[in-house]
Amino acid sequence: MSGATSGIGLASAQRAIQEGAFVYFTARNTEALAQTQALLGQQSHGIQCDHASVHQQQSMVSYLQHSAAHLDAVFLNAGNVHHEAFGQWDEQKFDEVFNTNIKGPFFLLQSLLPLLNPGCSVVLCGSTSIHIALPQSSVYAASKIALRSLVKTLSRELLSQQIRFNLLSPGPTQTPGLDKIASDESTKLKLRAEIEQLVPLNRMADSSEIADAFIYLASAESRFVIGTELLIDGGVANL
Template sequence: MTRLANKFALITGGTSGIGLATAKRFIEEGAKVAITGTSEEKLAAAKAELGDVLTIRADAGDVAGQAAIAEAIRTEFGRLDTLFVNAGVADFRPLEAWDEAGFDRSFAVNVKGPLFLVQALLPLFANPASIVLNGSINARLGKPNSIVYAATKAALISLARTLSGELIARGIRANVVSPGPVSTPIYGKLGLSDSDLAGMKDYLIGAIPAGRFGEPNEIAEAIVHLASDESRYTVGSELIIDGGMSNI
């Protein structure tokens, strides 16, 4: 398939999980792809796996750094047809354990950085162009310990609508995917013991009618659709991909 032929795409957080799976699918569909990441080692590993891809080291929460990403895209691509905002942090704590630094970091990476990245990329977006934001079903579930993470993802869901309202006249549409539990490295970054992690996964699987975690490629397929001209009438929408977790 070549649904993204002759398109230039940027994927933030493209070194693992959903971001890496999406980069693979974009390349298979004919796109020229750039990915960002915080680790040179992981960027190099992703490039070795993906092949012809532009790698950009960047901190997703650093506002000034977003202009540097845009400049790299301008220099290498000249324009941008698709942006997938995937980089994020998942910090789960009970309410009493939160501090200002942790709160600020979550909102910087998950909300502030994406907003200013879109701003920095505005002169480069083609007409038409597609922005896809990676939300989360946590924004709709009210699960314990997700109070700040869920709030950041709710902000992204809102951002998809407001960006569309502001930018659609320029041919730029924004949408959001909200995955449920997906088999990615994020769970290994929560600081849980092996037994607690296994217990959490068993609990989550019990809450998913499909009876399993999603796979990164299943989310990537939806992002390809939203990035392509197939979805040109889909504007400011949220696509929930959670195995029925929020609906049954």
């Protein structure tokens, strides 16, 4: 499980452990990694990894191989949520988003393939942003819609290996990621109010609600679900 030290990733790791799973999780920051390890306990193992770096991902996979790990489910949740006005994007910012959100997952899955058990469920974290035209989301939404294509093509290509790929697309969710978009507390409160107005249910999701959806997609209960997208967005994309 990537990006598991806060928000959706942390809630999903906690739910997986409650269901009896042993969870390998990753984080870029070593301090956050240690704090999450203490929180999740012995039914988990944290590995430092920046998922924008293919080299670091390969080192992580080598560690899993040496540990004789075999995976029944994978949640690629790490993401770069940077938003910017169209005229303010530069090549470096663009690459940072795409390296984390699509290049990283693509090459990580390629490296993990020998470790995936038959029947493995791979869940990629998308976004409702791919269905709506939010200002300043051009690059972020483009990176996430690429994942939507990836779950379809890989589901077909790896069908004979009995590996399922699905996209879990959260709507507005109350996570620390909001702090990365808003520069100060007043801006954050204004942004939260604007976001909530977009949601037919008039609220943001709690991370645990997204985690519940991940557990469904990761489990055998969804064994007939493949190559599709599950929207957990309070009706944003459909109402």
